[in-house]
Structures are given as structure tokens and as C-alpha cells.
Amino acid sequence: MEDYPSWVDKFESYVQAVNYDTWEAIEVEYIISRNENGTSHRLSQILEADKARFIREKKMMNLFQQSIKSKIFQRLQNNGSCHLIWEALLNKDRGNPDMRKSNMTLLKKEFDIFTMVKGESVAQLINRYCHLVNEMKRLGIDKEEYVYIDKLADSLSDDGETFVMIQQSNLINYARLTLARFIKKLEAHELEIRKKRK
Template identity: 75%
Template sequence: MGTSNKPPKLLRMEDYPSWADKFETYVQTINYDAWEAVEMEYIIPRNENVTTHRLSQIPKAEKPRFLGEKNMMNLFQQAIKSEIFQLLQHNGSCHSIWEALLNNDRGNPNMRKSKIGLFKKEFDIFVMVKGESMAQLIERYCHLVNEMKRLGIGKQEYEHFHKLANSLSDEWKLSL
């Protein structure tokens, strides 16, 4: 969830979609300059020993981006569970970390195509499960629709209404 002092924590990759929105809002609220490090890649200058320059060695014009990168890295380290952070493939910049999280969530093109096919099929066969309450049905349906939107699967509004209405068990349908 996060607080005004701490960013929301990503504990499982499955939580990435909802966490990403909260995290982005949190960072932009507390330090917009740090968020710019995510949007525009910045590679921290290194000296001849391939170590980071001291702050006093960074050119004055470059200091805001340097500090933004460092602040953002600090926020990432606070917000992302270390086991997840270690598995990300990135070049060390905040921009590449954000892209790695995004790519990890989306998957490679073949996996993405497979997910899209799976969710389209799940939408087509969606029905009320025996013993399921209306609240459970709606919660399951909303989750399905949100996942489809996240993957870019568009449906017309009337298709959503018809699918939900047709998914009801016979005991919920009106007889004519």
C-alpha cells in the first residue's frame, strides 16, 4: 500500500499491474524529478576506475539528473522485494529497471500472444459456476475484463453486457 514516507511494496510479480499505478503516483507526488529518471534513461557517469563519480565531480548542469537517478534507485530498492529485483534483467539505470518490470509483466511476444488467446477463450466460455454467488461472479468477471484491457483486448460495451447476462445460471434468468 505505501505511506507518505514509504513507497508501495511489490512483493509478487502478479501484483505488478496494480502496484505500478500506485508506485508511479507515489513517486510523481513526492519527487517528480526522480520520476524523470524512469521516463528518460540516464547513465551515471563513471571515472576511469569504472566507479561512480563523486557528486563533487559531476558537472553542475548534470547534477539534477544524477540526483534524480539516485533518488529513484533508492525508491526502487525500497519498493521492490529483493528476490524480484535480483531477477530483473537491466543495465542498472532506473529506466531499464522500469522497462524490465514492464517486460516481465507483459512477457515475450509469443507468451503475450498466448495470453491474449487464452483470455479471449476464457471470455467466450465465461459462465456462472454452480454454487457461486452473484458477488463472486461479478468479481471474477471484473477481474477477467481488467486483464483483457491490460492486454489490449478490446470489446464493445454491449458485448460485455451480453456476456455477463448470458453467463447467469438458469435460476437467475427470467422465464418468459
């Protein structure tokens, strides 16, 4: 489950790229049609309209079984449908509502007090910051782009303050910056400083 945050995006992209229709098994729960006595229909009895959904469900289940370790798969509480397996994965990763709330509070505090640690390089700061932002987004905490940029800018040491002042002096361009572009500019600035020091 520690790998879940990076795995989930790769898995979703892979399934949607290889066979987008299969992804529908995740989005809409498939309920197996049953006879009057409550038993599942035989394959030969499945209605033509249901066959496409049945095949999607089986393909998705196969992908789950190949992609999720059996120990984790067995612990997921679900009724066997791909939709509910996905929901169980999300819940297992995010924790119960109380745990989620606690994690969200902790991440918000961590964001508020985020700053550069003594002896830390800009590259290490950026890695730590990106990890924090990704964790926040994973739990549904999202902020305006300028808030992310300003927080990263505020966390820089004296060397970075000059860079930030230069960026902020051009208000129009600064207002249009995304966090990714700001980080690229910051990395380029840091590279220039290192070259001058050599």
C-alpha cells in the same frame, strides 16, 4: 511477481503523488556522463544541468530498492538505470512475446466463453469477471465499454435477465453506461432481490 498487477498501479500513483519529477527517471533513460577514458564522472564533476536528472535517478533507485524484494531485484536484467529496471519488471510480468501471445489468446477465449457457474452468486460472478477484464487490460487487450457490459449481461442467470431487459429498455441510458456503473446497478438489483426473499 504474483502481486505485480496490484503493486504497479499503487507504486506509480505513490511516486507521482509524492514527487512527480522523480517519475521522469522511469520515462526517460538516464545515461551517466563519463570522462574521455570511459569512467563515470565524480559527483563534483557532474555538470549543473545533469545534477537534477542525477538526483531524480538516485531517488527513483532508492524507491525501487525499498519497494522490490531483493530476490526479484537481483534477477532483473538491466544496465542499472531506473528506466531499464522498469522495462525489465514489465517484461518479467508479461513474459516473453510468445508467452504474451499465448496468454492473450487464452484470455480472449476465456472472455468469449465466460458465463455464470452453477451455484455462483452474482457477487462471485462480478469478482471473477472484473479479474478477467483487468488481466486482459494488463496485457493490452481492450474492448469497447458496451462489449464488456454485454458480455457480463449475457453471462447472468435467469434472475439477471429481467434486470438486463429493464436496463436495455432505456436505450439512451444503456448506451451511456460504463462497466463500473452497470456493475453498481446490478449489485443494487441483487440486493433488492435478496431483501424481497427474506
